[in-house]
Amino acid sequence: MSLYVRIPFALAALASAAAIAPAHAQQAPIKIGIVSFLTGPAASPFGIPGRNGAEIVLEAFNAGKAPAPFDKVGFGGTKLEAKYVDEAGSVQNVVTEFRNLVQRDQVDAVVGYISSGSCLAVAPVADELKALTVFYDCGTPRIFEEKARSYVFRVSPHATMDGVGAARYLVAKKKNLTSFSGINQNYAWGQDSWRDFAGAMKVLAPKATADKVLFPKLFAGEYGAEISTLLTSKSQAVHTSFWNGDLESFTYQQSARGLDKRMTIIMTTGEAGMWRMRDKLPDGTIIGGRGANGPLARDTDINKWFHQIYMDRYNTPPTYPAYQMAQSLLGLKLAYEKAKKGDAKPTTDEIAAAFKGIEFTGPAGHVKMALGNGHQGITETAYGTYKFNKQKNMPEIVDIMRFPAECVNPPAGIDADKWIADGMKGAKC
Numbered sequence: 001m002s003l004y005v006r007i008p009f010a011l012a013a014l015a016s017a018a019a020i021a022p023a024h025a026q027q028a029p030i031k032i033g034i035v036s037f038l039t040g041p042a043a044s045p046f047g048i049p050g051r052n053g054a055e056i057v058l059e060a061f062n063a064g065k066a067p068a069p070f071d072k073v074g075f076g077g078t079k080l081e082a083k084y085v086d087e088a089g090s091v092q093n094v095v096t097e098f099r100n101l102v103q104r105d106q107v108d109a110v111v112g113y114i115s116s117g118s119c120l121a122v123a124p125v126a127d128e129l130k131a132l133t134v135f136y137d138c139g140t141p142r143i144f145e146e147k148a149r150s151y152v153f154r155v156s157p158h159a160t161m162d163g164v165g166a167a168r169y170l171v172a173k174k175k176n177l178t179s180f181s182g183i184n185q186n187y188a189w190g191q192d193s194w195r196d197f198a199g200a201m202k203v204l205a206p207k208a209t210a211d212k213v214l215f216p217k218l219f220a221g222e223y224g225a226e227i228s229t230l231l232t233s234k235s236q237a238v239h240t241s242f243w244n245g246d247l248e249s250f251t252y253q254q255s256a257r258g259l260d261k262r263m264t265i266i267m268t269t270g271e272a273g274m275w276r277m278r279d280k281l282p283d284g285t286i287i288g289g290r291g292a293n294g295p296l297a298r299d300t301d302i303n304k305w306f307h308q309i310y311m312d313r314y315n316t317p318p319t320y321p322a323y324q325m326a327q328s329l330l331g332l333k334l335a336y337e338k339a340k341k342g343d344a345k346p347t348t349d350e351i352a353a354a355f356k357g358i359e360f361t362g363p364a365g366h367v368k369m370a371l372g373n374g375h376q377g378i379t380e381t382a383y384g385t386y387k388f389n390k391q392k393n394m395p396e397i398v399d400i401m402r403f404p405a406e407c408v409n410p411p412a413g414i415d416a417d418k419w420i421a422d423g424m425k426g427a428k429c
Contacts, residue, residue, distance in 0.1 A: 027345070029081035030074065030336075032058070033101035035094075035112025036136075036325075038086040041219055041245030045272050046114050046321045050136060051084060053322030054111070056309050057329050058082055067305050069360075075336040078345070083107060087114060091121045098122050102131040109134065109351075111328050114321070116140035116159075116189040123152050132348050136328040137321055139290065140188045141196075141416040144372030151348065153355050155331040155367055155377040156324040157409060159189065160416035162241070162268040162288055162381070163196030164408040164424070169286060169383035169401050170237055170266060171204045179211050181235040181263075183226055183250070185242060186215035193241035193268060199420035211235045221249050227257055235263050237286075243269040251277055260285065270386065271296065272319045274395045278388060285386040287397050293320035293364045295397045296382040306363035320364075327362045331369075331377070334360055368405065371412055378405040404428060 034054045037047025058080050060066045064073040074080050083105055085097050094113075101107045109132040113119045119138035126133040126149075133152045135143065139159030143152065171177065180201060184190035198210050211233045214226045227250075230238055238259070242250050247269065254260060260282040267273075271289030274281055289296045294317065297303045306326055310318040318326075335355035339346035346354075356374030360367055367377045384397035407429035410419035419425070 027078045029079045030109075031081050031083065031105065031107040032332075033085060033098075033105065033107040033110040033112065034082050034325075035085045035087050035097070035101075035110060035118075036321075037088055037114055037244075038084070040088040041221075042114060042243075043088070044245075045248065045276060045319075046137070046244060047087065049272070049319050050114065050321040050325045052310070052314055053318060053325035054082065054084075054329065056313050057306075057326050060309065061329075061333065067302050070330055070333055072337065075333055076340040085112070087112065087118055091117055094118045095121050095125055098125060098131075099129070102129050108132070108348075109332060111136055111325070111332060113138050116142075116192070117187055119143055120188060123147075123149060126152050130348060132332075132351055134328045134332050136325050137290075138189070140192050142188065142192070144376045145415045148373055149375055151352055153331070153335075153352075153369070153375045154372075155328045155369070157291055157378050157381070157405075158371075158376065158416070159193050159241070160196045160410060160420070161378070161405075161408040162290060163193055164200045164420070165381040165383055165403050166239065166266050166268050166286065166288055167197055167200035167204050168403055168408070168429075170264075171201070172401060173286070173385075173399075174236060174264070177205055177208045177236055179209055179233070179235040180237045180239065181210065181212035181214070181230055181233050182239040183212075183214040183216070183223070183230065183242070184240060185218045185220075185246065187218050189243070190215060190218075190241055194239065195417060196420060197239050197268075199417065200424070203420065203423050212238075219244070219246060221246065223250050223253050227254050227259055230254075230259055231257065231262065233263070237264045237266055239266045239268070241268045243272065247273050248277060251281060255280065255282060269320070271397070272321060274386060274397075275317055275319065278395055279390075281386055281388070281395070283387050286383060287386045288381070288383050289320040290324065290381075291320065291364050291379050292382045292402065293323035294318065295395075296384060296400060297323065297364055300361070300363075300365075302361065303363040323364045327364055327367060327377075330360060330362045331355070331358065331367065334358055366405075370405075371409070378409040380405050381408050
């Protein structure tokens, strides 16, 4: 009897579920892997702000509370689910974790990576696995110059913009510059950054010479010998693309020995550390933020929106890693929704095709996917001079100069180093 009772009940339940399923079925969430430094010396100044930027933007997407044209829920009406992964570890470990996201976790897209070494290692694997991947911070221009990519995109501009913008600002502010030096990390990012800056200086100030050119190892942390060397130089400026805990270590160590009193320091990524170092960062330092990010961003409605939701959640202003993460997710959202036709979920190939060459305006300004056959973004950039406002008890960037995207980025189809070496022909400033 009990068997007789249970069978009709089970059948009735199944019939009822079948009847209501079409009306209430929901699409599975779109899964996105977010990769950033969550531990180690790069976490606090770079990785965590990037992760935080992802968290609040994805939350706004799911609630349908992002400003137009980003106000549709999730991606095209389908909500998003994020898996956060730590970038810390060896390059081999980074690649393994990337494969895990794609093959084991079956994410629909990966957005991440701060280190240029990580991006150079992941890019070929992304194409091998046909995995849609958006690099959000790493700056080396080699990603799309060395080989065409099918599934890799970078909304954030590459490092050439940083070096050229820094050189243009320095030459504008120091008319009688005769000598400059550099201290940069000894890997792809540091080498490329110095190459672009020094090359731009050769074009813009041909009589100025490079004196001390220093390449300490990544995450060295101790720069006593390098500071001693710089103190023997007669340079009027020193360029650095230090970006993680190395930036803060160098700043504190040089301040103790008065290097900034001898020469102007140009920090191409200094904006990311200014809210942490505050009055420990010397007044007069030339500050960049990998584009018009943070205090260098224009006062637009979408920038006000992003700044406000970040401040509300974390009680500190967003720095450029957070901006770059936001820009990357905005670009991915637009590409997905451009590719989507009707109720069907677009394929990876369809999203990649839609991503190529798109343009949009985000918190850091207008993005044009103009390089790398439509896979690499360009934007304007801005530089300014650091000042700690004692009355307001807060950092400021003053005397800001803006440079259009076509002024500081190479034209499509021309490698950055060749463009600079050829006198930056075609630059529209």
